[in-house]
Amino acid sequence: MAHMVNDVSMPATLGYLLGLMYNPNNIASEAGPITHLIEYDVGQQLCCMLGYNVQLGIEIPLEPTAWGHITCDGSVANLESMWVARNLKFYPLALKRAIDNEPCLAHLAPHFTVRLCTGKEKVLTDCMAWDLLNLTPDEAVSLATRFSETFGLSAPALQAILKDYLIQTTGKDELERYFEIQQPPQYLCPKTSHYSWPKGAAVTGIGSKNVIGVPALDVLLAECLTRRQAVYAIVAIMGTTEHGSVDPLSQILALRRKYQQHGFHLDDPTLFLNPYTENELRHMCLADSVTVDPHKSSICYKDGRLRYMVTWTSPVIGLGDEGEIKMGVYGIEGSKPGAAPLAAWLGHEVIGLHKGGFGFLLGQSVFTSTKMYGHWATMSLDHPSLLVVPFRTLPSEMGPDSSAEKVDEERRFIRDVLLKRTRKELASDPKACALMREMGSDLVVNALLANYLNARIYDKLSFKNMDERLEKKKVIIMSTVLSQKEYGACLTKFKKRLGLVGQEDLYILVNVSMSPFTSSSNFEQVLANAFREVAEKETEISVARNRSVPALRAFVLQGTGQGPLSLVHMPSFSTNSQRQQCILNGELSTTDLEAYVAAKKADPTATYVACTLEGERLSTIILRKTFRCLISKLTADGSSAIIETQFTNINVIKNRQLSSCYLDGTYPLRMPFYLYGTPWEIHLDHVLLCAPNAQLSAGEVTVELLEGDEPTFTAGLKNGFVVVADALPEYLMQPLTANRNTHFFRPGAKFDMSIYLDPNATYPQKPDLCNRLGDPIARATITLNENTFVDAYMINVDAPSWREIWDMALGSRQFTDDTSSSSSSESIASDMESDDYRLSPVALGRRRIPLFKN
Incomplete structure (x- = not known):
């Protein structure tokens, strides 16, 4: 148990060491002749895993193919996605401004139309800023190509003209002033999103105040439409860092079809298999881009042409001949080690990106996570002085006919049956198997609470300075704070389950099951016992601190x-x-x-x-x-x-x-x-x-x-x-x-x-x-x-x-x-x-x- 930290697989370790010996640099093919090709291959493997269209063999695909690459960390991947969304949002405006100011383009423009997000065709020069801010990503990214092909222009010549008008050159403010945009576009994120999103907004000039935490997406989109305020993208978190919750991606996609007034983005930090999560993950192939973050990985684009929105080069790392694969000219990073993609590639080749490979290993981790949830949910049955409440409710607590008797009956079944059986034994019991699929977090992250006791438990089960001896920690756990302002009614409901009232923030513990091996020999029981021993000891201190007794003053x-x-x-x-x-x-x-x-x-x-x-x-x-x-x-x-x-x-x-x-x-x-x-x-x-x-x-x-x-x-x-x-x-x-x-x-x-x-x-x-x-x-x-x-x-x-x-x-x-x-x-x-x-x-x-x- 840890926080996204576990043993690295042997193939990945070997791949990294092989790359490390030669220290290749994937900024250019000359510096990393093999590893830059491997990075491209890894990106294609990830795109294929996500369900994106990838090019197989030499056949020319009928639609744009996906493209992905390795990043140094998840924050950089998220930042790149924001950079792409910003540039793509303003690209049609830059083209229209160039037409307004360049006579060589102006006489051609009356014959060039664009397809609006509503499906209607409209002459580009007749489009308002609002129309151009709400083109679909496919339409926006293909504008320059269609313009040059329609009028027989050279692509390099058109790009040379456009360069002075792109947001990369002028900045966002100049384009907003030119088109009299009063309401700056917004980035819509869940309130549980990672801190890298407002940080990325600050770096890209979007501004963190324009990263809006979403309490109710449909209502917020309706307000944006009423104000005629464009949206850069919508972020769906497919597994929050703090409690492993998966956003309803299928419903978000339905809203995209409903409004067709905004772009879209998806952030994806991990995997799972309960029915709800499985359904949402199957919709990932419909997202415009995905950042994958298993410490740390990549970003994948459904339409590979989006990478051209963030292209920078120099004479040393030029694009080269047409069709030549270049990885270093796209994205934020310049020099980048070739060892990392080599590690990922060898891991993919040996273990496999399929159900029998990484899917099996993740399934084992999910099984451990679910059983750990069972321990958290039932710990108070045998130890009534210790109140432990998981953040995710039990299945019996969710129905309209829920009662204390039904909840206690389910908790006893979990304790007496689920926690005492092996995975093989549970697989042969339909009732137990169905409950295992329904309970626990959406992924492998369990959040739990014991109120004030959390701080003391975290102090005993965490590694905070170099003076501590790690071998004395029987189990490692992490903590976080749930903000009442951010979580609102959700946190109020959670407090009610704990018997708490008030507007204070809540300090909670978080347990992440990363290893596929802890499910054997009922090892999660050992971990739960180690937690319980510390918790019971600290409970005595907690009780003492809240007892009014004579004291030195x-x-x-x-x-x-x-x-x-x-x-x-x-x-x-x-x-x-x-x-x-x-x-x-x-x-x-x-x-x-x-x-x-x-x-x-x-x-x-x-x-x-x-x-x-x-x-x-x-x-x-x-x-x-x-x-x-x-x-x-x-x-x-x-x-x-x-x-x-x-x-x-x-x-x-x-x-x-x-x-x-x-x-x-x-x-x-x-x-x-x-x-x-x-x-x-x-x-x-x-x-x-x-x-x-x-x-x-x-x-x-x-x-x-x-x-x-x-x-x-x-x-x-x-x-x-x-x-x-x-x-x-x-x-x-x-x-x-x-x-x-x-x-x-x-x-x-x-x-x-x-x-x-x-x-x-x-x-x-x-x-x-x-x-x-x-x-x-x-x-x-x-x-x-x-x-x-x-x-x-x-x-x-x-x-x-x-x-x-x-x-x-x-x-x-x-x-x-x-x-x-x-x-x-x-x-x-x-x-x-x-x-x-x-x-x-x-x-x-x-x-x-x-x-x-x-």
């Missing part, structure tokens, strides 16, 4: 003793016990307060933290109104204890849960803070509306009122205001990191802020806290003083050992994810005397000194 201290001290809780999004933004104030005994104030006066630039002596619930501290703690000063090389003391007369200023149901789905337009304290000491703390985020706290800030009533402002400090930094667009600044873009929150920084009465209670348990603030009661300039604190690491980290990480991070003031070695501590310490370092709100020491008292 740290509070950033604010104030100099002129009133109650403020305590800002250091939260964490990853564990339920720490998932709270809480601001308290409390009092110390006179003696302990004097000790704290003396330490603060001695070093006012340091951050002071109060850490509980034992695990505590915040609710207990608030109810009891007291807690014991150790006050420490964070220093450049660790921390130093000030005093063990007890806070009393605890009062709550703000206390809110940070569970996902209480957070917003997007970051706010402007950055909000809580402003609180006394008339003598005013403090600031960032309102955490969305995750991930950063704790930004500042004590003893200076407030200069610009507008508003001072008595009203002073009276409101006790319960706290919401203030919004007008010039800090938080949605553009997130995600904040302590070592990158939190430098704005430093001593001496000034912010113009609008001050609002907080419309929420002291315990606001809901999202959208800052969306309806009303009108500001005042405006002010707020200046940060020396007591600033930034944490963008601990608040977001998924801690495997909470106390260990708290001790290490708090004890060394290490509030970033920087894991550089301890040998760098001396150089860091030597830099701490600089003025730039003193402006930093967080010192980056390395020494591990525990803050919590053991």
